[in-house]
Structures are given as C-alpha cells and as structure tokens.
Amino acid sequence: MHTERFERVKKSTNLHFTMEADEALRKIEDFPSNPGAMGYFYDLFRSVYANGGSLTHKGTIIGTMCVQVPEELILAAGAVPFRLCNGAHAFDQAGAEFMPAKACSLARATVGMLHINRSVHKERLGMVVVPATCDQKRKAGELLREMGYNVYILEVPSSKNSEEARHYWQNSVKRFTAELQHLTGRKITKKSLGTAINLTNEARRQFRRLYNFRKISPPVVYGKDALLVSNAYFFDDKERWLQALTDLNNELELKALKGESVGNRHAPRILFTGSPPVFPHLKIPLLLEQSGAIVAADEVCSSTRMLYDAVAYDESALYDMIPSVADRYLKPCTCPFLVLNDDRRRRLKDMAGQFAIDGIVYQIFSGCHLYEMEQRTIAKTFADSGIPLLFLETDYSQEDTGQLSTRIEAFLESIKARKRRK
Amino acid sequence: MKYFCGIDIGSTATKIVLTDEEGKIAAHTTAPTGSHFHKNAVEALEALLCRQQIKRQDIGYIVSTGYGRKLFKEADETISEITANAAGARNSGEGAGTFRTIINIGGQDSKIILLDDEGHVKHFTMNDKCAAGTGRFLEMAARNLEIEVDELGDYHMKSTGVPATINSTCTVFAESEIISLMAGGHSREAIVAGIHYSIARRISRLAGKIGIEDKVFFDGGPALNRGLVASFEDELMREIVVPETPQITTAFGAAVIAQEAFAAEGEKINV
Ligand code: SF4
Ligand code: SF4
Numbered sequence: 280m281h282t283e284r285f286e287r288v289k290k291s292t293n294l295h296f297t298m299e300a301d302e303a304l305r306k307i308e309d310f311p312s313n314p315g316a317m318g319y320f321y322d323l324f325r326s327v328y329a330n331g332g333s334l335t336h337k338g339t340i341i342g343t344m345c346v347q348v349p350e351e352l353i354l355a356a357g358a359v360p361f362r363l364c365n366g367a368h369a370f371d372q373a374g375a376e377f378m379p380a381k382a383c384s385l386a387r388a389t390v391g392m393l394h395i396n397r398s399v400h401k402e403r404l405g406m407v408v409v410p411a412t413c414d415q416k417r418k419a420g421e422l423l424r425e426m427g428y429n430v431y432i433l434e435v436p437s438s439k440n441s442e443e444a445r446h447y448w449q450n451s452v453k454r455f456t457a458e459l460q461h462l463t464g465r466k467i468t469k470k471s472l473g474t475a476i477n478l479t480n481e482a483r484r485q486f487r488r489l490y491n492f493r494k495i496s497p498p499v500v501y502g503k504d505a506l507l508v509s510n511a512y513f514f515d516d517k518e519r520w521l522q523a524l525t526d527l528n529n530e531l532e533l534k535a536l537k538g539e540s541v542g543n544r545h546a547p548r549i550l551f552t553g554s555p556p557v558f559p560h561l562k563i564p565l566l567l568e569q570s571g572a573i574v575a576a577d578e579v580c581s582s583t584r585m586l587y588d589a590v591a592y593d594e595s596a597l598y599d600m601i602p603s604v605a606d607r608y609l610k611p612c613t614c615p616f617l618v619l620n621d622d623r624r625r626r627l628k629d630m631a632g633q634f635a636i637d638g639i640v641y642q643i644f645s646g647c648h649l650y651e652m653e654q655r656t657i658a659k660t661f662a663d664s665g666i667p668l669l670f671l672e673t674d675y676s677q678e679d680t681g682q683l684s685t686r687i688e689a690f691l692e693s694i695k696a697r698k699r700r701k
Numbered sequence: 702m703k704y705f706c707g708i709d710i711g712s713t714a715t716k717i718v719l720t721d722e723e724g725k726i727a728a729h730t731t732a733p734t735g736s737h738f739h740k741n742a743v744e745a746l747e748a749l750l751c752r753q754q755i756k757r758q759d760i761g762y763i764v765s766t767g768y769g770r771k772l773f774k775e776a777d778e779t780i781s782e783i784t785a786n787a788a789g790a791r792n793s794g795e796g797a798g799t800f801r802t803i804i805n806i807g808g809q810d811s812k813i814i815l816l817d818d819e820g821h822v823k824h825f826t827m828n829d830k831c832a833a834g835t836g837r838f839l840e841m842a843a844r845n846l847e848i849e850v851d852e853l854g855d856y857h858m859k860s861t862g863v864p865a866t867i868n869s870t871c872t873v874f875a876e877s878e879i880i881s882l883m884a885g886g887h888s889r890e891a892i893v894a895g896i897h898y899s900i901a902r903r904i905s906r907l908a909g910k911i912g913i914e915d916k917v918f919f920d921g922g923p924a925l926n927r928g929l930v931a932s933f934e935d936e937l938m939r940e941i942v943v944p945e946t947p948q949i950t951t952a953f954g955a956a957v958i959a960q961e962a963f964a965a966e967g968e969k970i971n972v
Contacts, residue, residue: 667824681768682810686827689783693822696784700819 288373292395295369300328303559307503310568312541314500314534316527320507323515323523324558336361336516339405339463342428344389344420346580347410347435347612349452349604351590354475354517355467356459358405362513364581365389366557368675377422378415383646384675385557386415390422401427405462408455410435412616413649431458438618439609452605469597476590476604478517485524486512486586492531493575494634497544499534502551502574503564509582510558542568547694548575550631552657553642553650555581560675563642566687576634578627580614587611615649623653624660631666637694639668640687644675667694703761705963707789707955708742709782710734710769713808713836714922715742716952717749719760724792724960728753729949738769746775762963764955780958782807782951783814783825789954790918791820793944800942802913804904804933805951806921808836813908826911833870834903836923841872842896845879846889853893857928860890867892867899893928901932908937916940920950 308321339358343350350360365371365388374382374391393400393407409420410433417432424430434451436444460466489508492499508527512520534540549572556564556579564574577583588611592603613623630636639661643650651672658668669690673679704727709716711734718729730752732745750757765776766785773779782805790803803814811834815824832838843850865887869875875896882892917939923929924947934941944950 682827685768685781685783686825689781689822689825692781692784696821700821 289395292369292373292391296367297329299367299369299559300324303561303565304329306565306569307507307561310501310503310541312539314504314527314530316523316530317504317507319523319526320504320511323511324507327514328559340403341459341462342400342404342407344407344409344416345412346585347412347608347614348408348433349455349608351472351475351479351604352452352456352459352467352601354478355472356456356463357465357471358459358463361404363389363393363407364513364555364557365392366510366560366675367392368560368677370395371675378419379646381646383415383554383644384560385554385644385647386413386419388675390419393423393428394426397426404428406431406458408433412614413647415646431455435616436609437616439612440619445606445609448609449602449605452601452608456601467597469600472597472600472604476592476600478521480589482512482517482521482524483586483589485521485528486583488528489524489531490576490583490587492528492535495535495540496548496575496635497540498542498546498548498573498575499531499540501541501568502549502577503561503568506556506561506564506574506577506582507558509586512586513557513581542573543571545695545698547572547637547691547698548635549573550575550627550634550636550639551577551642552579552627552639553654554644554647555579556642557581562677562680563640563671563673563683563687566680566684567640567691570684570688570691572687572691574640575636576630578613578623578630584613615653620653624657627657628660628664631661631664636666637698638690639666640690641668641670643670643672645672646674667697702759703963704755704759705956705959706746706760706763707785707952707957707959708746708763708765708767708773708776709785709949709952709955710738710742710765710767710773711782711808711951712768714948715745715767715769716949717742717746718949718952718956719749719753719755720953720956720960722960724957726949726953726956728755729946729952731948734769739772739774742769742773743775762959762966764959764962766951766955777959778962780955783812783827784822785954785958786812786920786951787814787816787820787822787954788957789950789952790814790920790944791816792953792957793918793950800916800918802908802915803918803920804908805919806834806836806900806904806923808922811835811904811907811921813904813911813913815911815914824911826907828904828907831870832872833875834900834907836921838872838875838900839896839923839926839929841876842879842893845876846883846892848889851925853897854925854927854929856890856893857897857926857931860888860894862888862891864894864898865891867895870899870903894932897926897929897932898936900929901936905933905936913937913939916942918942918944920944920947922948924948 336359341353342363353360370391371384371388374387378387407428436447590607704719707718719727721727730749763776765773770779805812812827817823
C-alpha cells in the first residue's frame with residue numbers, strides 16, 4: 280500500500296518536473312537571435328530533463344551539494360562529480376515532507392529530488408558530499424543519511440581569514456581525499472590530479488572568456504544563456520561541455536567582431552546576485568530579460584562563482600597540489616556562510632564597475648537567512664555609489680510571477696529614466 | 702486640440718484619465734474592471750470620448766498601466782503602476798519637492814514609493830502577499846459590519862472611545878474577529894476605527910523599513926476615507942496630503958507619461 284502510494288507520488292512529481300523544465304526551456308529559447316552554438320545546451324536540457332532521458336556517465340558518480348566541494352579531487356580519483364543542487368518546484372514540494380515550511384527552496388528541492396528518485400540515485404551515487412556550509416545544507420545532509428545515502432560531511436571553517444581556518448580546511452580536504460580513494464579504490468597521483476586540474480582550469484578559462492564577452496555593450500549574449508551554460512556544468516560530461524562552450528565563445532567572438540548584438544543597446548545592465556538560480560528556476564533572470572534588461576553579470580554560486588577561479592600551482596609535488604586545490608575553494612569564496620564576508624561586497628563593487636552595471640537585482644529564497652542578512656549591507660554599499668538595488672524574495676513556485684514582473688518593470692523604468700537624465 | 706490618455710486597469714476598477722495639451726485633467730471616468738476587462742475598458746473609453754465629444758484621432762498617445770496593462774492592446778505603451786503613480790503624484794499640483802513619500806492603497810496591494818529630489822522613483826516596496834492593508838480588506842470589513850465602504854470614514858470620525866483591536870491580517874480570520882467583536886458589544890464606530898488603525902500600523906511598519914521622508918502623499922481609492930487618513934497621520938506622525946481625486950492618480954500619471962512620450966516622438970519626427 281505504502282509503496283503503491285509512493286509510486287504514484289513519484290510519477291506525478293516527475294511529470295510536474297518535466298512540465299516545468301519544458302516551460303522553462305520554451306521561455307529560454309523564445310528570444311530573437313539565439314546563438315547557434317546554444318543549440319547544444321538547449322538540446323542537452325531538453326533530452327535530460329524535458330524528455331525524461333537520463334545521464335550516461337562512466338564510473339562512480341559523486342554527488343555534490345554545494346560549490347565548495349573540490350571537483351578536481353573527484354576527477355583525479357577516477358569518479359565523476361555531479362552537482363545535485365536542484366531548481367524544481369515539483370521537488371521542492373516533495374521535500375516539504377522532510378523540511379520546514381520556511382526552509383529554502385533549493386535545499387528542500389535537492390532533498391525532495393533525492394527522495395523521489397531514490398531508487399536510481401542510491402544506486403548511481405557512490406557518495407553524496409555535503410559541505411557543512413549553511414545550516415540548511417548541513418541538516419539536509421543528515422536527512423539524506425537517514426534516507427540511506429552514503430553521505431560525507433565535508434567540514435568547512437566558518438571564516439577564511441585566519442591561518443588556523445586555512446589549516447582546518449586543508450586537513451578537511453586531505454581527509455576527503457583519503458575517503459575518495461577508499462571509495463573508488465584508485466590512488467590520486469601527481470599525474471591524475473594534474474590532468475584533472477588542467478581539465479577544470481581549461482573549463483574555467485573558457486568560462487572566463489564567456490564572462491568577458493558579457494562586458495561588451497551593446498551586449499552580444501543574454502544572461503539567461505550564460506546561466507544555462509553554467510547550469511549544464513553541474514551534470515554534463517566535462518570534455519563535451521568544454522567543446523560546446525568553446526564553440527559558443529568562437530561564435531560570440533565573431534559576432535562581436537561584426538558588431539552584432541542582442542537586445543536593445545539602451546537595455547539596463549543588471550548584476551544578479553543572491554540565492555543561486557538553478558534550472559528550471561531561472562524565473563527572475565528570465566523576467567528581467569523578457570522585460571528588456573540584460574543580465575550582464577552574476578555573482579551567484581550556480582554560475583560565475585562556481586567557474587571563475589582557477590587552481591594556481593607551480594610546484595608539482597602531490598603534497599603541494601592538494602593544498603593548492605583546497606585554497607582555490609576557500610580563498611575566493613564569497614558565500615555568506617562565511618563570517619566577515621567583506622570580499623563579497625568588494626567583488627560586487629568591482630563587477631559593477633567592470634560591467635558598466637545600471638542596477639543590482641538581489642534574489643533571496645524565502646528561508647535563506649544568510650543572503651537576506653547580507654542584503655542590507657550590500658544595498659547600502661551601492662546606495663552610496665548611486666546604483667539602485669532591487670531586493671526580491673521568492674521561491675520556486677510561479678505564483679508570484681505577476682507581482683514580480685510589476686516590480687521588475689518599475690525598477691527598469693526607473694533605471695531608464697535615470698539614464699535619460701544623465 | 703490633442704488629448705492624452707492614461708488607463709489604469711486595476712483588480713477592481715478601471716480608471717481612465719484624459720489630459721489636455723497643458724497637462725490638465727480634461728475628463729476622467731471609473732468603471733468596474735469585471736472579468737471581461739478588455740471589453741469593459743474599451744467601452745469605458747468610448748463612453749468617455751462620446752460624453753466629452755472627443756474624437757478618437759484627437760488622442761495623441763495612450764499609456765496603459767495596472768494589472769491588466771499588457772492586455773490592453775490599444776495602448777501605445779505600457780508602464781508599471783509604480784512609475785505611473787509617481788508621475789501622477791509628482792504632477793498633482795503639490796509640486797515636486799514638497800513630498801518624497803507616496804503611499805498608495807489599491808484593490809489588492811499597497812505600495813510605498815520614495816522619490817528623489819527631482820521627483821523620480823528612488824525606491825519602492827510593495828505588499829502584495831496578503832490582502833491586509835488593501836482595499837479588499839476594507840470591503841470585507843464593511844460587508845461584515847453591514848455598512849457601505851464609503852461610510853467607513855464617517856463611522857470612524859464618530860467614534861469616541863478606545864478603538865477595538867483587530868489582530869488578524871488574513872481576511873478570513875479578520876472576518877470572524879469582526880463578528881465576535883460585534884457580538885461582544887463593541888460599537889461599529891470602535892470596530893471601524895480599530896480596522897483603520899490596524900491597516901495604518903501595518904503599512905507604517907512597511908514604510909519604516911524603507912525609511913520615509915517629509916510629508917506623505919496618500920492616494921488610491923481608500924485615501925478618500927477620512928478615518929483612514931487620520932489613522933495614518935497618527936501612526937506615521939507626519940502630515941498627509943491627499944489629492945482631490947486620489948483614485949485616479951495612477952491613471953493621471955499614465956496620461957502624463959503619454960504626453961511626454963508624444964512630445965518625445967514629435968521631436969524625433971521634427972529632427
Ligand atoms: S549558497 Fe553557499 S552554501 Fe549554498 S550552495 Fe551556494 S555556496 Fe553552497
Ligand atoms: S540559498 Fe541560502 S539557505 Fe539555500 S542553500 Fe544557499 S545559502 Fe543555504
């Protein structure tokens with residue numbers, strides 16, 4: 280009886296998810312002059328999500344619950360990293376069975392997805408790595424363990440400013456390395472780690488190329504496409520992804536040379552920050568661009584923050600390489616789980632300058648206290664420099680779309696009026 | 702003579718304002734939005750034109766705003782109700798600079814808009830998650846008290862004792878609260894005053910969050926309610942300015958923007 284009911288819930292949840300994914304893709308594709316090379320990404324999402332297809336990865340898959348998990352180590356141990364952070368309302372609702380009504384949609388949807396599709400995921404995922412970052416993620420880790428997943432809690436310091444914190448993190452990463460080798464039965468060598476670092480660094484180099492194209496005004500690429508590219512990195516085969524992004528970049532380069540652009544050249548240029556948008560929940564970036572703005576830059580962990588920084592190492596002894604990898608994850612981190620997060624403010628200010636930003640849009644998921652707490656400081660920082668900030672609290676449901684679009688349009692109208700007066 | 706038209710399709714009422722070349726209100730009308738709101742809006746506009754003996758081709762530009770703005774295809778441009786409301790308030794004769802804060806109460810939301818020195822939108826916040834502090838809340842209350850919405854102000858002004866306390870913000874709970882207050886022997890006057898204070902308090906709290914300045918401009922249909930205005934004055938501890946016809950401020954703002962857009966287009970053609 281119980282299982283019969285579960286099967287029905289599972290069927291309807293997955294159906295709703297497919298509907299959501301399909302709707303999001305339609306909206307994403309419904310823009311004039313999409314780059315031809317984006318076709319790869321549209322098809323990828325359509326085949327994996329909207330058509331109910333599945334992923335084919337060789338080797339052990341390691342699920343990650345946050346950007347703080349060093350993927351180079353997973354690759355070097357011969358496994359495949361797979362970011363589980365989920366963006367679907369259907370799974371958010373399924374997760375409500377386990378998490379408080381006021382929990383963040385992202386954490387709840389991730390738990391919901393792993394609950395509903397546990398029969399596949401338990402088999403596929405050799406391990407689920409949960410960094411002890413924000414409270415919701417930590418506790419979600421415990422829930423997943425109760426569900427029978429092989430959960431590994433990756434300890435993370437709550438500050439990055441002291442030498443002790445750095446050591447603590449490096450030790451944590453070392454322990455994680457040992458666990459990975461134990462799980463896959465493969466030793467991480469200088470060579471395998473070097474190959475992994477080269478691959479991920481190359482991926483990030485290409486991503487930075489895309490990032491730089493987004494500085495061009497009038498714009499050559501929409502933010503919704505850049506977000507889709509980085510979202511694909513969550514699960515796509517790294518080499519294939521790298522090739523597809525290289526093709527996209529080459530196309531954009533040509534476009535820029537020919538002086539072609541997308542959207543209006545007076546389009547307000549938006550910097551997007553806050554709780555991370557994950558497909559299919561690209562609601563706010565899409566509303567912005569549908570209303571005539573350009574999401575020129577983002578400071579979110581599902582996109583730029585995930586892919587911007589590269590691992591810097593010059594000595595190639597294994598005992599030096601692992602700490603270099605660890606450093607890449609802590610030093611540039613600007614997630615608000617860190618105390619004294621001045622770096623985030625600095626990063627946002629730099630970006631606002633580099634990308635000629637007209638306004639900031641700050642998304643928080645209801646229940647995400649960390650991002651909400653930082654909103655005031657950041658709003659103040661920008662108020663001082665005359666850049667308006669729109670703060671939007673939302674969740675994965677579509678119910679607030681009408682209200683959100685009124686707010687967004689009013690915000691863009693005030694930016695345009697301001698620009699005209701200048 | 703050219704006219705400019707602003708049409709505000711709200712959740713309960715559709716407001717239409719025509720301005721003349723001097724930017725003065727030449728005519729206005731209000732009609733229920735209804736479920737066939739596109740048809741109703743078109744009919745209301747036609748009736749207004751007929752009554753004023755204005756020809757359709759004399760309208761230089763139409764700007765639509767409000768929840769139904771996108772579906773009014775006859776408009777030359779659509780604008781959000783926040784921008785429109787600010788434009789309406791700025792041109793209401795009060796003059797920019799005399800106030801920097803606007804409170805607007807609509808049928809299903811309330812907004813607080815902050816203006817900069819030139820009278821442009823600097824910051825805004827909205828309550829659109831629940832009916833508390835909206836026109837709908839007042840309608841529900843009046844219905845339960847078995848009085849008309851436009852009598853609420855008089856009842857409030859007649860109340861002498863301590864206003865009754867209304868705690869619920871959800872209309873459903875507030876409804877039963879009002880019923881039990883009546884059963885408990887509270888006068889209608891005291892209950893009405895209590896309702897006004899609870900709305901004013903909620904909105905003041907929202908206003909406190911974004912930081913209000915100077916005098917406060919109050920518009921939207923409920924601004925006609927003297928009792929509500931008095932409660933706002935008490936809660937905000939500031940002077941409140943209410944325009945003559947507060948329910949059409951947003952539509953008037955849309956007409957102002959229509960005239961500006963028409964002028965800008967004219968320039969383009971002349972160049
Ligand atoms: S928001 Fe912070 S804690 Fe959450 S996934 Fe992103 S980096 Fe991790
Ligand atoms: S959005 Fe906030 S609550 Fe949700 S995972 Fe990220 S930091 Fe945690």
